Amino acid sequence: MKILAVQNRMGIGDMVIFLPFIEAIARKYACPVSLLVKENSKASKLLNKNPNISEIIILDRDNKSIKGRHDGIGGALKLINDLKKYKFDKVFIFNSSLRFNLISKLARIKEIYQYPLFEKKNQHIIQAAQTFLKKELNIDVPSNPIISIGTNQIKQAKSKYEILNNQLNILLGIGGSGETKRIPSKIYIKFMQLCSEKYDCRFFLATGTKNEEQEILKEILNSKFQSKCLALDQLDLIDILPIIKNCKISVCNDSSFSHLSAALEIPTIVLMSDTPLL
Incomplete structure (x- = not known):
């Protein structure tokens, strides 16, 4: 059996949030699931050794800087052809988009499971996924994503970065x-x-490369705590994960690193500014 899960939200945090639901589908059918996700979900790095994931297919659209391969009507046709090659038996679409419904049908996927169409407004990211799998598969899925890191990776990071x-x-x-x-x-x-x-x-300082983020990093590194800090902004995510796993506690704003550290089972405190509650 070949199963596809469509998770088209942007970002690492969203990918982590949806992980328990995708894994639940794999366990239900006793076979790994293919994922259709965006590049910035970093799924290829987060889930490259996850036994519940068979393949990661990149959805190339909605990039603000350049036109993606799957943007527009022409892009939809390309995505249809891409998916046809896999000959999926089932698809689980974690959104209410008519576009993905039609693409799945035209890609000749026999069984299509999806959120109710046109109900995106005020949709709770976790509750919608839980309700979806309860309705379609009669399974209750708790929201407790876990990312597993190999013992050797943890030890190597500990040695390399003198933790x-x-x-x-x-x-x-x-x-x-x-x-x-x-x-x-x-x-x-x-x-x-x-x-x-x-x-x-x-202190291990996790941040992105945007100017505003780099300014915060620079101000901290210019403080008296510079010698006690290691900046992670130039490291690959694959290298950052075992470093996080070596930490005793995580204090983050509402960003991808709060989701990652929690999923790595590190006690995590999230600093909320004016971020709306889920």
Whole structure:
């Protein structure tokens, strides 16, 4: 049996949120599932060794800077042809889009399961997925994504980056794609000061490469805690994950790193600014 799951939301955080639901489908049918996802979900790096995922297909559309291969009517036709080659038996579409419904039909997928059409407004990201799988497969799926990292990867990261057991290793998720999600550097520096008064700490600074994120990183690195910090912004996600796994606690704004650290089963504190609750 060949099964496709469509998760077209952008970003790492959304990919992590949907992971339990995709894995539940694989367990239900006792076979790994193929994923149709966007490149910036980083699914190919997050899930490259996940036994519940057979293949990752990149959905190339909705990129603001360039026209994607799957944009527009012509892009839809290309996506139809791409999916036809796999000869999927079933598809689970985690959205209410008529576009993906029609694409699946024209790709000759026999069984199509999807959220109710045209009900995107005010759709709760987790509850909608739970209701969907309860209705279609009669399974209850808790929202507890887990990302597994190999023991050797964890040990190698510990050795390479000189992560010591006698220090309190803390992940600080200081970046954020949205302006309203970012927390000022002075808040993190104050937290670092308070922690350092009682513990021998080392701080791993996780952020993206946007100018606003880099400014926060620069301000922290210019503080008196520079020698206790390791910036992760130039590392590949595959290399960052085992570093996070070596941390004792994570303090992040509402960004992808809060989802990643929680899924890696690291105690995670999320700093909310004016981000709306789910």
